Amino acid sequence: VQALLAEGIFNRAMQESNDGCEELTSETVVNPSKPQWLVHLCLILGQTVNGGASVVAKCGLPATNPILFALLRESGASPVLLLTALIMDGKPRLGRSQVPLLFLSAVFLYGAQVCWVTGIKFANPVVGSAWQPSQPIMVLLIAVLLGWETCTVGKTAGIFAALGGGLLMTFGAKASAESGGSPVVGNGFFFVNCSSTALFIISMRVITRTLPPQTAVAVIYCIASVGILITALLVSTSESVQQFLCPDCHPSFWYFPLEALPALFYWIFGSSVFAYAMLGFGTKHAKDATHCLAYTALQPVVAGVGETLLVVTGWNSRNLDNQLSLPTWTQVIGAVCIVFGVFFVILDALRPVERARSPPIRFSMQPSSGSD
Structure with missing residues (x-):
């Protein structure tokens, strides 16, 4: 269903232009213009920063309305991303055919972020973390059905090893998160979250x-920020929705505790600006679409290492009201599985480039000057 949706979106978006035609074949997808070691290093760095975000949230993020936090994050990151784009790429030249796909990509990004926040309230963060390694599997299925890539042994083994390791790390943790009122609904939101992320990557490849x-x-980030703003304005008018999203928050929706500023800055410049810049670079130059999200399973590993370092350096003795726990042996085994999975994915990325394996998919898009 996701593949049909993706193909329908692209065909409809590309029909808007008659100015030019670019032939996108599976060969262009697997013939990258940048060294794959550099591409995968960027993807790993981006997911490493995202893994540190959970530690920052645990240590320095008091009870804050999640929608307000998301709004401040998007509002702070959007100007920085735009300024960076202007410095690196110059003034953007958007064709009419590109606008629909940019808008739909922003819808996917918005859906991924909003459904994550909502899913946590219905279920819990533990279940949400367990869903994240499923993202590269969804991308792989979509890409295979579209004829963009094939299921190689290394790629498939790496993804499923990382998935198993992520499940071990997630459910091997000591129970600490409280469950929401409807886990079934929460899992539905997590599925939409992961599906939206997968479709976002597929659309970015085009x-x-x-x-x-x-x-x-x-x-795309600026368009998604407008959606977050509209959502925040709607939520601010409903006390029942605010109480549901954050029962222990300040009565005023627009109240933001100063103690949360360090965490906000990390999420703006780390998880938004840096991580998405790395993801954008990797999405364009990775040999296969599946590689773009193959390292999401690194997030719990990075979080576990970060928490361990804090505990060893005396965090618990200095913060009696915010205790961190050392990883269990089950989590250690899961981390080893993830490392093996990453190893297999890297080996698959470094294999000799193959020739085109499927008929070309035509997209009517007018290339912009200055594009690399």
Whole structure:
């Protein structure tokens, strides 16, 4: 269903232009223009920063309305991303055919972020973390059905090893998160979250063929920020929704505790600006679409290492009201599985480039000048 949706979206978006035609074949997808070690290093760095975000949230994020926090994060990151895009790529030149796909990519990004926040309240963060390694599997299924790539042994083994390791790390943790009122609904939101992320990556693979990756990320992020703003304005008018999203928050929706500023800055410049810049670069230059999200399973590993370092350096003795726990042996085994999975994915990325395996998919898009 996701593959049909993706194909329908692209065909409809590309029909808007008659100015030019770019032939996108499976060969262009597997013939990257950048060294794969550099591409995968960027993807790993981006997921490493995202893994540290959970530690920052545990240590320095008091009870804050999640919608307000998301709004402040998007509002702070959007100007930085735009400025970075202007410096790196110059003034963006958007064709009419590119606008629909940019908008739909922003819808996918918005859906991923909002459904994550909502899913946590219905279920809990533990279940949400367990869903994240499923993202590369969804991308792989969509890409295979579209004829963009094939299921190689290394790629498939790496993804499923990382998935198993992520499940071990998630459910091997000591129970601490409280469950929400409807786990079934929460899992539904997590599925939409992961599906939206997968479709976002697939759409970015097409967009970055005619737009520089930094410009594409900046434009999409700004459009998604408008959606977050509209959501925040709607939520601010309903006390029942505010109580549901954050029962222990300040009565005023627009109240933001100063203690949360360090965490906000990390999420703006780390999880938004840096991580999405790395993801945009990797999405354009990775040999296969599946590689773009293959390292999401690294997030719990990074979080576990970060928490361990804090505990060893005396965090618990200095913060009696905010205790951290050491990883269990089950989590250690899960981390080892993830490392093996990452190893297999890297080996798959470094294998000799194959020739085109499927008929070309035509997209009517007008390349913009200055695109790399």
